[in-house]
Amino acid sequence: MDASIKHRSSSETFTFSTPPADSSIEILNDFYWTTEAEPHVLRRKQILAKYPEVAKLTGYETKTKWYVTAVVLLQFAVAYYLRETPILSWKFIALAYVIGATSNQAIFLAIHELSHNLLFKKPIHNKLFAIFTNIPIGVPYSASFQPYHQLHHKFMGDRYLDTDLPTQYEGIFLSNVLGKVFFAIFQIFFYALRPMFITQIKFTYIHLLNIIFQIGVDYLMVHYWGWHSFIYFIMSSFLAGSLHPCAGHFIAEHYVLNENNKPRGKLVDGANISKEMLPAETYSYYGSLNLLTWNVGYHNEHHDFPYIAWTKLPELRRIAAEFYDPLPQVNSWCGVIWYFCFSDVNTLWNRVKRDGKERHGANVKNLDENQE
Template identity: 80%
Template sequence: MTDSITHRAANKTFTFTTPPSDSPIEVLNEFYWTKEKEPHFSRRKLILAKHPEVSKLTGYEPKTKWYVIAIVSLQFYLAWYLRNTPIFSWKFIGLAYVFGATANQAMFLAIHELSHNLLFKKPLHNKLFAIFTNLPIGIPYSASFQPYHQLHHKFLGDQYLDADLPTYLEGILLSNLLGKVFFAIFQIFFYALRPMFVTQITFTYIHLLNIIIQLVVDYFLIKLNGWHSFIYFLMSSFLAGSLHPCAGHFIAEHYVLNENNKPRSILKDNENISIELVPAETYSYYGSLNLLTWNVGYHNEHHDFPYIAWTKLPELRRIAHEFYDPLPQVTSWCGTIWDFMFCDVNTLWNRVKRVGNEKSGTNINNLDQNQ
């Protein structure tokens, strides 16, 4: 399958033909390497210069905690309700998929909000509440997510520091039909385990507290309700990061898919993809699933202003619409998962990468977790 693509940038028009999926491996097996800086810093400066009122949107959103408490309570109720239900019954799996996975995806993304200190004024309060938010996920996760996610923001596309990027091995093994289907089904494991193999972070007392509280709660959940309740939590977390509509945001946010594909240029010495040809590397989605996911679909807006809470992101887009309306958008998270798996031009190579200054495995000791 070969697609012709017309791209307009800097008052110039470029027409390309994307390579078919059976092209030689040396044609396909590269990311979009560039020396150009990520676009969010410069766009933030331009928006603030033209719309200084945007700065008034920054700050935490106190009402978010009440929604989180309600969802955590719902998950514990459903875990209790299913305590005697066979695990492989339609009832158990159906409730885990429809309610459990949706709820736990919301908890993943509530922890995302907390990682930016957007629920409470004090950073410590956000960290502690994230541990509470973590409870229905079943495994300790919140304390590690924050530093890795901040690296993703500060070093977007960095080959060593951005653990959101697929590794070279993933690209080699999974950039085929079966590999992409496998990745889409089990992507939650890639996002959970990949960071540990890419960059190490400092283990703190918050990590220890996260582990201890999660294990204690899991122990009493199993002791009081049995294993089925605990498995409900784990199944909800797995399905939340698998073939679930809300899981489409994982791929939609930064993969260069479909008509946004452009020819690659392997970065060697002075070779580079020029600024006119670097594809957009962050994509927003403005559909109804944002109602279930704290507006994470407003992803360009979020990367431009990570200190604006989810309730204010639509207002940011309204104020600065001339900056966001021309950008490529994702219209369907379900469609994104489908296109990623079954469209030949979409592979795990389709990410923008930058040469990092740190060696792989560097321990990040000075990461500011309060920003």
């Protein structure tokens, strides 16, 4: 049926085709498909035009490497301390959750900073330091993260190139309460395994170094300290991407968690939602957990200016307050996990997607990885 809808921020009235209740699941359950460009490039241009001094905020942050090194050493210290502690004991699990998961979430996000070359001047130094930072994760990760994350920034919402997006199968099978709880518990595996099923990246010597170095450190740890220390690293990584307060950022950043009852119709000319009703697709969080996660909650700011280091993002928001204050915000990462799992309006379909047909089959191996 057709519905006449007045957009709340406009006097314009337009007609939108809404699907009947007995429509197929392919229509009732679908992503927010749009042909509109992602919003960050335009907002970056507008901010720079009004506040050219923002350009001075770009560049690497020299002190970050010392903080990261401290977190890595902390993880080694706890791993050594637990080397003879039973894995299923309360002490082992509690330390893995409170210290290990919090530290490894900080390490994941330090690798995120490194993927934007925000710790050192030369890209190669960022890549090599990322391999060192990777150690407490337990498995090689840093070398693959950078090119996939660059795709996320350059082609946000692209069904073929943005591997942060859930797939059609995830939407179909995991959009009920049990499925969403399963997804929230095992998020780390979805983010680790999904990319290889969507698009492939070129294997480089940095990947090889990442694998060799990580396996070498893991072997030495097991040989001299035993399996319990290594399992502490693995458990820390799993819990960091599971039901942990800091893990709320995975869902909070790009899932559409408000105004989800906007009608979506059949796919017409690559879109099933009008330009006027297209929801925001990036959300910021300004709470205290940013102190543990390199300000990753400043996510609109980060996508607008990916080469501003974490220490300068609050200043960006202060300068361009009129651009960021009106945008939707997330108040609690813990609340996001709960609301996502147990509110019927929140599902894995709640993401903005673009078809990207013109880029389907693109030669991703030529992606600019900022090689040295």
